[in-house]
Amino acid sequence: MELFAAMERDDYEELLFCQDKASGLKAIIAIHDTTLGPALGGTRMWTYASEEEAIVDALRLAKGMTYKNAISGLNLGGGKTVIIGDPKKDKNEAMLRAFGRYIQGLNGRYITAEDVGTTEEDMNIIYQETDYVTGTSPSYGSSGNPSPATAYGVYMGMKAAAKVAFGSDLLEGKTVAVQGVGNVAYTLCKYLHDEGAQLIVTDINKEAVNRAVEAFGATAVDPADIVGVNCDIYAPCALGATINDVSLPLLKAKVVAGAANNQLKEPRHGDILHQMGIVYAPDYVINAGGVINIADELNGYNKERALKQVAKIYDSITRVLEISSTSGIPSYAAADHLAQERIASIQNSRSTFLQNGNHALSRRNLRG
Numbered sequence: 594m595e596l597f598a599a600m601e602r603d604d605y606e607e608l609l610f611c612q613d614k615a616s617g618l619k620a621i622i623a624i625h626d627t628t629l630g631p632a633l634g635g636t637r638m639w640t641y642a643s644e645e646e647a648i649v650d651a652l653r654l655a656k657g658m659t660y661k662n663a664i665s666g667l668n669l670g671g672g673k674t675v676i677i678g679d680p681k682k683d684k685n686e687a688m689l690r691a692f693g694r695y696i697q698g699l700n701g702r703y704i705t706a707e708d709v710g711t712t713e714e715d716m717n718i719i720y721q722e723t724d725y726v727t728g729t730s731p732s733y734g735s736s737g738n739p740s741p742a743t744a745y746g747v748y749m750g751m752k753a754a755a756k757v758a759f760g761s762d763l764l765e766g767k768t769v770a771v772q773g774v775g776n777v778a779y780t781l782c783k784y785l786h787d788e789g790a791q792l793i794v795t796d797i798n799k800e801a802v803n804r805a806v807e808a809f810g811a812t813a814v815d816p817a818d819i820v821g822v823n824c825d826i827y828a829p830c831a832l833g834a835t836i837n838d839v840s841l842p843l844l845k846a847k848v849v850a851g852a853a854n855n856q857l858k859e860p861r862h863g864d865i866l867h868q869m870g871i872v873y874a875p876d877y878v879i880n881a882g883g884v885i886n887i888a889d890e891l892n893g894y895n896k897e898r899a900l901k902q903v904a905k906i907y908d909s910i911t912r913v914l915e916i917s918s919t920s921g922i923p924s925y926a927a928a929d930h931l932a933q934e935r936i937a938s939i940q941n942s943r944s945t946f947l948q949n950g951n952h953a954l955s956r957r958n959l960r961g
């Protein structure tokens with residue numbers, strides 16, 4: 594893989610490879626863009642088939658965070674980490690602490706949190722080594738695991754998409770097919786069940802499926818069958834790239850709205866969804882609840898204030914779908930325009946001189 598070419602394509606700032614032989618740490622921190630502020634994005638631990646697959650995932654996820662944070666109105670840039678390994682077998686305290694020291698070395702350019710394969714307890718361990726970690730336990734004054742806030746945002750965004758597709762945002766009586774019933778999707782299923790939606794679920798983890806069947810009376814199907822089931826709404830809530838050439842012809846839903854990052858394998862799959870008349874709630878808009886919640890931590894966490902912000906995902910999805918409809922462009926493209934516009938407007942605003950610690954004048958004053 595040509596690393597610099599890959600970074601140049603989407604103008605990444607930095608790619609950091611972190612290795613610690615004793616603990617087994619092999620991590621990749623990708624920082625895409627810090628125009629709006631420090632890069633904030635979670636740490637994913639996964640058993641990648643190859644180092645290249647891990648790098649590509651880190652890069653794609655980091656760029657997604659830049660756009661997510663921008664469109665959500667946050668003063669944060671985009672970054673993400675992947676740790677190569679099986680979170681059930683390979684994770685250990687020394688590894689997380691070694692990783693924490695790498696984050697500390699970035700001196701605030703990157704702030705981490707949970708993603709697939711990492712937990713609130715892991716963030717508490719990382720916190721032993723760095724200040725630049727969020728999603729630690731509430732006892733540390735933090736907002737805790739971001740998944741419930743993410744689920745709430747997905748629920749609100751799904752309602753907004755349903756309004757466009759079905760003329761009403763009521764989900765009662767609608768059938769929702771959920772791919773992956775992990776941390777986010779379990780809470781999402783609770784919201785949907787409470788509103789009277791019917792659930793069809795799948796997961797590669799049997800326990801996760803059983804939990805949703807028992808709690809919400811969901812119907813379970815095999816992972817290979819979920820995309821083709823008869824349903825009104827399809828909610829991808831596992832890993833990325835599941836909207837692709839294989840899944841698209843099978844899709845029967847009128848709406849795609851779920852928590853997973855990077856749902857479209859390639860942008861052209863978003864074009865196909867648009868041509869098929871399927872209402873697609875762009876992933877990084879609908880799943881921003883976790884980062885919106887966590888961003889509130891940086892000002893001293895207030896749950897009520899944070900969840901009010903998360904609820905606005907309903908308006909963000911409505912706006913994106915309106916632009917898509919009036920401009921005749923796919924919804925993912927409408928979202929990209931809005932995110933790019935915000936970054937450009939900050940980048941292009943007049944840069945008036947402000948004396949700060951980094952300027953030569955201040956350094957001279959400090960030296961006396």
Ligand SMILES: NC(=O)C1=CN([C@@H]2O[C@H](COP(=O)(O)OP(=O)(O)OC[C@H]3O[C@@H](n4cnc5c(N)ncnc54)[C@H](O)[C@@H]3O)[C@@H](O)[C@H]2O)C=CC1
Nearest residue numbers: 739740743773775776777796797798816831852853854883
């Ligand atoms: N946790 C959060 O706050 C946020 C999560 N996301 C994204 O949402 C998605 C889910 O995240 P979490 O719920 O936190 O992760 P999780 O690890 O708790 O849940 C993912 C679930 O998907 C299942 N899965 C994996 N591959 C599958 C497949 N091929 N078919 C069916 N099931 C499969 C896993 O067994 C697991 O139960 C991820 O893409 C994540 O990046 C996005 C924004 C925030």
Ligand SMILES: CC(C)CC(=O)C(=O)O
Nearest residue numbers: 634635706739883884887
């Ligand atoms: C705070 C995290 C939930 C942010 C993140 O990594 C994401 O939104 O994917």
